[in-house]
Amino acid sequence: MNISPNGVLFNKDYPNIKTSNEFYNRALNLIPSQTQTLAKGTTQYVEGIAPKYLLKGEGSHVWDVDGNEYIDYNMGIGPLSLGYTYPRVDMAIKNQIDDGITFSLMHPLEVEVAELIREIIPNAEAVRFSKTGADVTSAAVRLARAYTGKEKILCCGYHGWHDWYIGVTPRGMGIPASTKDIVNTFEYNNIDSVINSIDDNTAAIILEPVVFEKPKDRFLQKLRELCTEKNIVLIFDEMWTGFRMDIGGAQEYFGIIPDLAAYSKAVANGMPLSILTGKSEIMNLLEGDVFFYTTFGGEALSLAAAKATILEIIEYNVPLYLKQIGRQLREGYNKIAAELGLEYSRCTGYDFRSMVTFDSIAGDPLILKSFVQQEMIKHGILWSGFHNICFSHTQDDVDYTLSVYREVLEMLENAVRDNSVESLIKGRPVQPVFRKTGDFNTKPVCR
């Protein structure tokens, strides 16, 4: 009899999620959509099988409210770059708590962390702090408009919940048409879709330098050249690439320097902190009439956590470790899929963050994903199709995960052949990820 790391018997049973369901039922009709973070809610998991609430974490493992243990490959949807309850970071937070959390004047950590950021992020001539990713992408957009005297924004991917961005998505209710009219999207790796959308009123191009698809045909260089030529501010949204892809993020990895860059997630190992970096010439507008201030911007626990996290990332070259561990998972998955003849599934992206995809030739990709997720969860792996690697994922975690992949993908292949995948799913399947990947509303040049 085999026991998985969550104590659930292999091939016998799924985790008991009774307490998860009790909390969920209390949230219904009280917390609209039940979650504060879309990717943590029930739409991304097989309802009825997956746990819904987590209670604690340690390293790369988490425990749900019913006591089941899982290897976590979501890592808080990005923030846990080092791992849960990471001693150096937790000690820094505890020491800071003894002195206070939020103060009536500025705190020296604002200066110390800004200096550290300037050392490692190529474009960080100037640095500001805030709390959420949307805070700093929105501040960057406002700065770009102020600096250029223009209004239109071109974007690609996800950049947060604020009006300027969400207006381009299907969930744009409540946003004035005038705001929607001045934001367009473009397609990653399609320089013509960018060129066709630029007009004399274009203030900024904002994008994640990479998501899963690699830049092709000098795409990022071409964007840089285009922006310089047309007086457009280039903004990198480095929520995922920052402190992970390289110590200096994607800017350092690709050697392309954006005018402004926005960071959050990995920088404080779970504490809420976001960072705006950029050229002094633009950032210094924040000393005048471009307003960007918030009560908790200089909150000291998060800054203490960021200082400890950044020092650890530098000292142990964490991005290199993420790459090494992540590569084993990505390549291991693809090797298993090839050996089993699964032509419809592969693991793509970069080693620090990869994604498993399913092709529709074998059936509805969401059904295939739901089946795999259900079986991964049964084997003690909290999985939603991504490998968000952290510094605490161990060789044992990887070896175990690959052994589970072999077993689950073999089951998947048999089910695909029998045409029985859907009937084997024991709950409500996962729903699409909310992210703009098509249907781009590029507009022709206006004048």
Ligand SMILES: Cc1ncc(COP(=O)(O)O)c(C=O)c1O
């Ligand atoms: C690329 C990217 N930009 C911006 C954001 C917004 O960050 P936040 O949710 O902290 O506001 C996210 C959040 O997931 C993100 O993935």
